Amino acid sequence: MIVVTGATGNVGRALVDRLVAADRPVRALTRDPGRAGLPARAEVVRFRPDDPAALFTGATGLFLYAQAVGDRPADLLRAAREAGVRHVVLLSSAIITEGADETHPIHVMHATVERAVRDSGLEWTFLRPGAFATNTLQWAPQIRTGDTVRGVFAGSRSAPIHEDDIAAVAERALLDPGHEGAVHRLSGPRATTNAEQVAAIGRALGRELTFVEVPPEQAGPELFPHVPPAVLEGLLNTFRAAVDAPPEITDTVEKITGDPARTFARWAEDHAPDFRRP
Numbered sequence: 001m002i003v004v005t006g007a008t009g010n011v012g013r014a015l016v017d018r019l020v021a022a023d024r025p026v027r028a029l030t031r032d033p034g035r036a037g038l039p040a041r042a043e044v045v046r047f048r049p050d051d052p053a054a055l056f057t058g059a060t061g062l063f064l065y066a067q068a069v070g071d072r073p074a075d076l077l078r079a080a081r082e083a084g085v086r087h088v089v090l091l092s093s094a095i096i097t098e099g100a101d102e103t104h105p106i107h108v109m110h111a112t113v114e115r116a117v118r119d120s121g122l123e124w125t126f127l128r129p130g131a132f133a134t135n136t137l138q139w140a141p142q143i144r145t146g147d148t149v150r151g152v153f154a155g156s157r158s159a160p161i162h163e164d165d166i167a168a169v170a171e172r173a174l175l176d177p178g179h180e181g182a183v184h185r186l187s188g189p190r191a192t193t194n195a196e197q198v199a200a201i202g203r204a205l206g207r208e209l210t211f212v213e214v215p216p217e218q219a220g221p222e223l224f225p226h227v228p229p230a231v232l233e234g235l236l237n238t239f240r241a242a243v244d245a246p247p248e249i250t251d252t253v254e255k256i257t258g259d260p261a262r263t264f265a266r267w268a269e270d271h272a273p274d275f276r277r278p
């Protein structure tokens with residue numbers, strides 16, 4: 001039995017779908033089972049961090065989101081180990097790297113959970129992906145209502161990764177031997193700018209879309225409604241730095257899954273309905 005936290009998340013849902021398709025028993029944890037829309041063949045369980053033992057009965061593997069451990073990660077991990085879980089695959093972040101700004105809130109969150117996992121006595125695998133292709137869903141409201149996208153740093157580059165490629169690596173790490181103690185840095189196959197990503201979404205929709213650059217000092221809640229103000233400054237700095245620096249590109253997805261990482265154009269085709277006008 002594999003327990004998947006954040007089972008309604010971009011990566012968590014893709015992983016649940018994969019495990020169900022592979023006929024593996026999967027327990028999908030979500031804070032709101034009633035709204036989760038998870039596959040019937042998954043055992044859907046309400047995530048209650050105050051009663052963690054009940055979450056892990058009969059499980060041997062755990063897919064963990066840093067968000068899901070709460071402020072006492074050691075307690076959740078101890079409960080998992082005591083219930084018989086042996087291996088945890090943590091969705092961490094490429095932000096954890098040599099020379100990183102260790103005060104960046106996203107770094108702090110992932111570094112804290114990585115440390116707790118290392119100290120837990122469980123076998124572990126860390127997935128450290130770079131930018132998710134799903135980040136571009138932030139443009140969906142603008143694309144549904146017009147042909148321009150206002151955003152910061154048209155030339156900011158990333159190598160966006162398809163959420164199902166992260167899930168595919170997680171699946172292999174959970175089901176195959178040999179990933180214990182491994183850190184997998186993951187990316188999409190090539191660098192694209194924000195402006196190129198908007199154009200690619202347009203092609204997937206059969207429309208011509210244009211990126212309109214907004215000065216970063218004017219970027220506020222209107223452009224980043226889901227980003228807490230404390231995180232926004234760090235995020236803008238990351239985007240600014242990515243105008244000149246090429247993103248990290250790895251071939252880890254292909255090495256582990258046997259399939260090349262999917263392109264952003266392919267992701268845009270897969271997600272075209274998310275950008276369509278109602």
Ligand SMILES: NC(=O)c1ccc[n+]([C@@H]2O[C@H](COP(=O)([O-])OP(=O)(O)OC[C@H]3O[C@@H](n4cnc5c(N)ncnc54)[C@H](OP(=O)(O)O)[C@@H]3O)[C@@H](O)[C@H]2O)c1
Pocket residue numbers: 005006007008009010011012029030031032036047065066067068069070091092093094106128129130131132134135
């Ligand atoms: N976006 C990027 O470019 C990027 C890059 C590298 C790493 N990451 C990391 O990847 C993760 C985001 O992945 P994603 O896009 O798949 O996530 P997502 O779609 O935002 O989903 C996260 C899921 O975790 C659950 N969750 C959220 N807060 C929780 C809490 N306090 N307690 C328990 N469960 C909670 C939610 O499930 P329920 O509501 O069903 O409980 C939610 O569906 C983050 O840790 C992020 O730092 C992101």
